Amino acid sequence: MSKISLWSLLPEELDAQLIQAGYKKFRSQQILLWLYKQNARSFTAMTNLDKKSRDELDNLYSLYLPEVAEEQVSQDGTRKFLLQLQDANYIEMVLIPGIEKLTLCISSQVGCSRGCQFCATSRLGLTRNLNTDEIIGQIIKAGQLTAPQKITNIVFMGMGEPLDNLDTVIKSINILQHERTLAFSPRRVTVSTCGIVPGILKLADTGVKMKLAVSLNAALDEKREILMPVNQRYPLAQLKPALLYFSRRSPHRITFEYVLIKNFNMAKEDMKALRAFTGDISSKINIIPWNPVPGSSWQAPSAEEVAAFQQELYKTSNVAVTLRNSRGQDISAACGMLAGKKKKEEQKI
Numbered sequence: 069m070s071k072i073s074l075w076s077l078l079p080e081e082l083d084a085q086l087i088q089a090g091y092k093k094f095r096s097q098q099i100l101l102w103l104y105k106q107n108a109r110s111f112t113a114m115t116n117l118d119k120k121s122r123d124e125l126d127n128l129y130s131l132y133l134p135e136v137a138e139e140q141v142s143q144d145g146t147r148k149f150l151l152q153l154q155d156a157n158y159i160e161m162v163l164i165p166g167i168e169k170l171t172l173c174i175s176s177q178v179g180c181s182r183g184c185q186f187c188a189t190s191r192l193g194l195t196r197n198l199n200t201d202e203i204i205g206q207i208i209k210a211g212q213l214t215a216p217q218k219i220t221n222i223v224f225m226g227m228g229e230p231l232d233n234l235d236t237v238i239k240s241i242n243i244l245q246h247e248r249t250l251a252f253s254p255r256r257v258t259v260s261t262c263g264i265v266p267g268i269l270k271l272a273d274t275g276v277k278m279k280l281a282v283s284l285n286a287a288l289d290e291k292r293e294i295l296m297p298v299n300q301r302y303p304l305a306q307l308k309p310a311l312l313y314f315s316r317r318s319p320h321r322i323t324f325e326y327v328l329i330k331n332f333n334m335a336k337e338d339m340k341a342l343r344a345f346t347g348d349i350s351s352k353i354n355i356i357p358w359n360p361v362p363g364s365s366w367q368a369p370s371a372e373e374v375a376a377f378q379q380e381l382y383k384t385s386n387v388a389v390t391l392r393n394s395r396g397q398d399i400s401a402a403c404g405m406l407a408g409k410k411k412k413e414e415q416k417i
């Protein structure tokens with residue numbers, strides 16, 4: 069029987085399992101403190117448990133964390149990690165330092181099935197969803213790598229579509245926000261989606277506390293469906309009411325991500341559609357100059373074109389507009405440049 073990962077359990081689940089196994093309730097709290105506060109990475113380190121319990125727990129539970137296979141550091145301080153999972157699949161995770169901020173960008177899937185035309189991850193296709201312990205594992209691993217500095221923000225903007233792995237993502241958020249684990253602030257967790265309507269509705273209904281970001285990238289169906297096949301399934305007319313529904317149930321503004329692609333989504337009509345789509349939603353627009361992906365025929369806008377678009381949008385839109393500085397571009401760690409690696413065996417072939 070394979071071991072259960074301790075990183076996959078809510079505190080209440082650990083309580084229940086340990087009581088079932090004949091332990092006193094306070095043991096579970098001791099273990100959680102070891103895991104989340106005292107950075108223990110093996111049962112041997114848990115010195116307030118007797119040897120017999122430690123051995124028994126070691127037989128039942130795993131504390132495995134993804135391993136760093138490669139690290140790249142950008143000139144701007146962004147660090148990209150290639151992580152190897154237990155089954156030898158790879159994912160990427162990025163640490164982005166900011167002013168009084170340290171943002172961790174994590175993956176939710178190995179690859180992605182959504183096929184966005186401008187994104188490097190989409191070329192991989194989907195290998196599989198990550199498990200809860202692999203999502204929490206990225207956060208714990210990153211915490212080890214940055215200690216004593218603490219991660220202040222977590223964004224589900226790495227590889228994968230979080231809403232295609234929604235139950236696992238929700239459980240992971242519930243674990244990391246739990247007061248007996250990291251007590252991570254809900255305001256500092258952002259889930260970014262390409263616009264999966266049922267997933268957005270479910271997020272609203274489950275009431276999980278987090279901020280929502282939506283990769284809009286075009287506000288005209290005929291353009292959005294070229295960029296993002298998901299738009300054929302969930303066109304803007306379905307996306308909009310889902311976002312309004314979410315918005316009514318969330319205290320936070322929704323962030324619209326809008327990747328700027330030269331000669332494609334930066335014309336007057338595009339901006340007009342963008343204003344119309346976002347104007348009546350409590351939101352802000354984050355514009356992101358497209359980061360070139362090798363072999364792609366899309367073109368990145370010049371700095372002047374980006375500035376002109378930003379200024380015009382800022383003047384004419386009634387929602388806030390921000391520009392996402394491209395971080396870690398020199399190491400392909402910027403938005404949409406995460407392409408991981410294939411499984412080891414496949415690489416050998």
Ligand code: SAH
Pocket residue numbers: 186187188224225226227228229230260261262263281282283284285325327356357358359360361403404405
């Ligand atoms: N699947 C989710 C999470 C990935 S987030 C989503 O689509 O939101 C990745 C973000 O980077 C998205 O906002 C996407 O629009 C953006 N992006 C993808 N490829 C990009 C590229 N080459 N340059 C700039 N931004 C890109």
